[in-house]
Amino acid sequence: MYKFHCLNPIAKVGTSRLGSNYAETDDIAEADAILVRSASMHDMAFSPNLKAIARAGAGVNNIPLADCAEQGIVVFNTPGANANGVKELVVAGMLLAARDIAGGIHWVNTYDEDGDIAKVTEKKKKAFAGTEILGKKLGVIGLGAIGLLVANTALGLGMEVAGYDPYMTVGSAWQLSPAVQQVKTVEEIYQTCDYISIHVPALPDTIGFICKDAIALMKDTVTILNFSRDSLVNSADMIEALNTGKVKNYVVDFPTGDFVGVKGAILIPHLGASTEESEDNCAKMAASEIKDFLENGNILHSVNYPDCDLGPKGAGSRVTVLHRKSADILGLLTAMLTEKGANVSSAINKNRGEYGYTILDLAENASVELEEQLSEVEGVIRVRII
Numbered sequence: 001m002y003k004f005h006c007l008n009p010i011a012k013v014g015t016s017r018l019g020s021n022y023a024e025t026d027d028i029a030e031a032d033a034i035l036v037r038s039a040s041m042h043d044m045a046f047s048p049n050l051k052a053i054a055r056a057g058a059g060v061n062n063i064p065l066a067d068c069a070e071q072g073i074v075v076f077n078t079p080g081a082n083a084n085g086v087k088e089l090v091v092a093g094m095l096l097a098a099r100d101i102a103g104g105i106h107w108v109n110t111y112d113e114d115g116d117i118a119k120v121t122e123k124k125k126k127a128f129a130g131t132e133i134l135g136k137k138l139g140v141i142g143l144g145a146i147g148l149l150v151a152n153t154a155l156g157l158g159m160e161v162a163g164y165d166p167y168m169t170v171g172s173a174w175q176l177s178p179a180v181q182q183v184k185t186v187e188e189i190y191q192t193c194d195y196i197s198i199h200v201p202a203l204p205d206t207i208g209f210i211c212k213d214a215i216a217l218m219k220d221t222v223t224i225l226n227f228s229r230d231s232l233v234n235s236a237d238m239i240e241a242l243n244t245g246k247v248k249n250y251v252v253d254f255p256t257g258d259f260v261g262v263k264g265a266i267l268i269p270h271l272g273a274s275t276e277e278s279e280d281n282c283a284k285m286a287a288s289e290i291k292d293f294l295e296n297g298n299i300l301h302s303v304n305y306p307d308c309d310l311g312p313k314g315a316g317s318r319v320t321v322l323h324r325k326s327a328d329i330l331g332l333l334t335a336m337l338t339e340k341g342a343n344v345s346s347a348i349n350k351n352r353g354e355y356g357y358t359i360l361d362l363a364e365n366a367s368v369e370l371e372e373q374l375s376e377v378e379g380v381i382r383v384r385i386i
Contacts, residue, residue: 002294003030008037010056014283018291033290035283038062046071051384052293054286057082057273058145059229060303061202069304069355072322072382076289076301080145081281082273087149089253089272090197090227091157094138096266097195097223097249099130134158139193141186142228143168143176147199151180164189190217195225202229212237221248227272230254239265297359297386306352310359316345317366318386321358324379325351330358333374337362340370355381 003025004018015024015035025031029047035054040062053063054076068075096102107124111117136159140151143165154161155177162181165172176182183189189196196218200206210224211234224247226233233250235258241247242264252259255267273282285301292298297320298309305322319337323329330349337344343363350357366385374383 002032004033004035004290005031006035007039007041008035008056010035010037010286011280011283013280014056014285014287017284017287021295022291032294035286035290036062037282046073052076052290054078054290056279056282056286061229065304070381074293074299074302074322075304076286076293076299077303078282078285078289079301081285082275082278083145083149085275085278086146086227086272087153088275089268090146090150090225091153093225093227093251093253093266093268094133094154094195094197094223097225097251098133098136100128102266104128133195135160136194137162137192138195138197139164139189140180140197140199141165141189142199143172143180143182144199145172146227147197148172148176150197150199152177155179159195162189162193186214187217190214191219193222194219195223197225198228198232200228200232202231207231208234210234210238212240215241215246218246220246223247223249223251226250226252226254230256235259295386297384299357302352305355305357306350308348308350308357308359310346310348310361313386314345314361316362316364319360319362319366319370319374320384320386321360321374321380322382323356323358323377324381325354325356326379329356329379332377333358333360336374336377337370340373342366342370 002022004022005025005028030049032049033052034050035056037056042064050073052074053068055063056078058077058079060075060077063075065075138154138159138161140147140163143163151161151163162183164183164186210232215237230252238250239258239262242250242262249264249266251266253268253270253272255269259265259267289300292300296313297318299305299307300309321333330347334344334347337360345361345363347360371383371385374380
C-alpha cells in the first residue's frame with residue numbers, strides 16, 4: 001500500500017487514477033509521494049519515506065529541486081497539461097490590448113450620471129476605440145507546449161506569425177504549422193512584430209531578458225504578453241517604456257505592485273491555468289507519473305532527474321538506483337548483481353546534469369540485503385527494489 005499527501009486541493013479525477021493500492025494520508029511524514037500545486041516547499045524537511053513529488057502544473061519554483069535530488073526524491077511536473085487554458089488566455093490578452101475592452105466595461109460599471117446611458121454610450125465609446133489583430137504580426141518567443149499552440153491559433157485569427165526557439169523539440173516541430181515563420185534570432189522578433197508573446201522558463205540567461213536594450217529594438221507601440229514568469233521582464237525598464245509610449249500595452253499574468261496603476265499595464269491575477277479542464281488535466285498527469293514511478297520505477301517528466309523508462313515491471317524484482325552521474329555505473333551495478341547471483345534480464349541508464357538513474361530487471365526476487373549492499377556503492381544516492 002502506497003500513501004500520498006496533497007499539499008493543495010488536487011482534483012479527484014486525478015487521484016482516483018491511483019487505484020485501490022493507494023491511500024491519502026494527513027501525516028506527510030509517512031507519505032511515499034506528495035502532490036502539490038502552488039504551496040511553497042522550500043522550508044519543509046522531508047521524511048526518508050518520501051520518494052516523489054508531483055507538481056500539478058509546469059512551474060516548479062516552489063520546490064527545492066537541488067535538495068530533493070540530493071535526498072533521492074524525484075520531482076515531476078506536468079508540461080502541456082494546462083497548455084490550452086493558457087493559450088486561450090493569451091488570445092484574450094491580445095484582444096484586451098487591441099481593444100480597450102476593460103476600460104469600456106469599467107466605464108459602464110461606474111457610470112453614475114443622470115440620463116440615458118445608452119445614448120451617452122454612443123458619445124463615449126470613441127474613447128475606447130482600438131484596432132483589430134487581423135493582419136498584425138505576432139512574435140512567439142519559445143515554441144514549447146504553450147507557445148506552439150499560441151502560434152498556430154494566431155494563424156487561424158488571420159495574424160502573421162514568427163517564432164523563435166533555438167531549443168525546439170522534435171515533437172514541437174511536428175506540431176507547429178509550417179505557416180509559422182521560424183526566425184534564427186530573437187532580434188528579428190523584436191524588430192518586426194506588433195505583438196510579442198513570451199513562453200520560456202525562468203533561467204539564469206532568460207531572467208530579465210526583456211529589458212531596455214531589447215525594448216529599444218522593438219517597434220513603437222508594441223504589445224508584450226507575458227504568461228510565463230514575471231521575472232523574465234525587467235520591471236523598471238518596462239514601466240519606463242509604458243510611460244513613454246514605446247510599449248503600448250504590457251499584458252502579464254503575474255501582477256506585482258510595481259505595475260498597479262501604470263497606464264498600459266493589463267494585470268491578470270494568474271488565471272492562465274485556472275480552468276476546470278486544466279486542473280483536471282494536471283491532476284491526471286501528476287497521478288499517472290507518481291503511479292508509474294512507484295509501481296514500475298519509470299521516470300517521465302522529471303525536473304531534477306533524467307527521464308528513464310523500462311516499461312511495465314515483470315515477474316521478478318526491478319532494481320532502481322538514483323545516483324550521481326557516472327559513465328560506468330551501469331556496468332558496475334550489473335557486475336555486482338551478477339556476482340551476487342542475480343540474473344539481470346534488462347537494464348537502462350540515463351544521465352541528466354549531475355545526476356543519473358539506472359533501472360535493472362532481475363529474473364528473480366531480490367533480497368533486502370542486496371538493496372543495502374547496492375546503497376553502499378560510491379555515488380549511489382538511493383536504491384529502491386520494486
